[in-house]
Amino acid sequence: MxxxxxxxxxxxxxxxxxxxxxxxxxxxxxxxxxxxxQRPRAMIISCCDSRIHVTSIFGADEGEFFIHRNIAGLVPPYAPDGDHHGTSAALEYAVTVLKVANLLVVGHSNCGGIRGCHDMCAGLAPQLEEKTSFIGRWMDLLRPSYERQAGIADETERLRAMEKEAVLVSIENLMTFPFVQAAVESESLTLHGLWNDIGEGVVECYDPDSARFLPV
CATH class of the missing domain: 1.10.287 (Helix Hairpins)
Incomplete structure (x- = not known):
């Protein structure tokens, strides 16, 4: 080798x-x-970004978190098509084998994946439109998010809105997995949507009552 x-x-x-x-x-x-x-209490799905260090943020020791990372911390919809699905496989193992009690989807500020999706959808990144772009095809998951936020004039605000909506899209997609839905309905699993402001060290959690991300 x-x-x-x-x-x-x-x-x-x-x-x-x-x-x-x-x-x-x-x-x-x-x-x-x-x-x-291992007997982790929670699964964390977060971005590959080197600036996001969830074990440090929550002061976790070895054995506490089952962590899966990918570009933008996304969860695809349930698709048992026989292809390779790393995120779905990690999710299945965490929920059905490890039986984690909490599942956290963590988004963050200044996310390169979200920026890539934004630029691709705006016609500014033609290379991501190529069928051979793994990043582009992965970020296709968020095309509807770009369209929903397109009316926000300020680019910084638009990107931040996309970062937070990506978390909600992932939570919606989580519920398309039968084993996740069953665990949530039996109250053996709780889903949480978080967003981390890297520079300020702020963590916000989605509050379903107000339909907003609020500081923890």
């Missing part, structure tokens, strides 16, 4: 630092996780 190379030195140094401190001080906990398996 000629294309796989050794780790960069800075990652090797960081690993040894973690092994000598965090791991060494919590050996019993790591062994318990390894031997007893």
């Amino acid at each position: 000629k294309n796989a190379r050794p780790l960069p030195s800075y990652l090797v140094q960081r690993y040894h630092g973690w092994k000598a401190t965090t791991h060494a001080e919590n050996k019993a906990w790591y062994r318990r996780l390894a031997e007893e398996g």
Whole structure:
């Protein structure tokens, strides 16, 4: 396997630092996780963006969150067509096997995926219109969102509205999965829609009563 190379030195140094401190001080906990398996309390679906660090935001330890990340933190609709569906597979495992009690969809400010969808729909990113663009075809999920927000004159406000609506689209799509719907209706699973302002450190949660995202 000629294309796989050794780790960069800075990652090797960081690993040894973690092994000598965090791991060494919590050996019993790591062994318990390894031997007893995972029992996460929540699943988090968030963006791949390197600035979004949900374990830090919520002060979570190893074993607490089952995390799935993709471009813009989207959930596609239920589509058992035999194709590859990484997000749907992670969702099925979390709900039917791990039986998580909470499922959080986390959007964020200045999302590159949302910007890409916006620019594609506005005719500013023709490369994303190509059938060969994985990003473009993934962001097709949000085309209706762009159309609904097109009347907002200010671009910054329009993008922020799209970021938040992407969370709601994902929650709607979650309910198209039979096993999610069954878990929600039996009250063994609760869905939550969040949006994180990276610069301000603010987390907002969707409130169905007011139909708004409100600060936590």
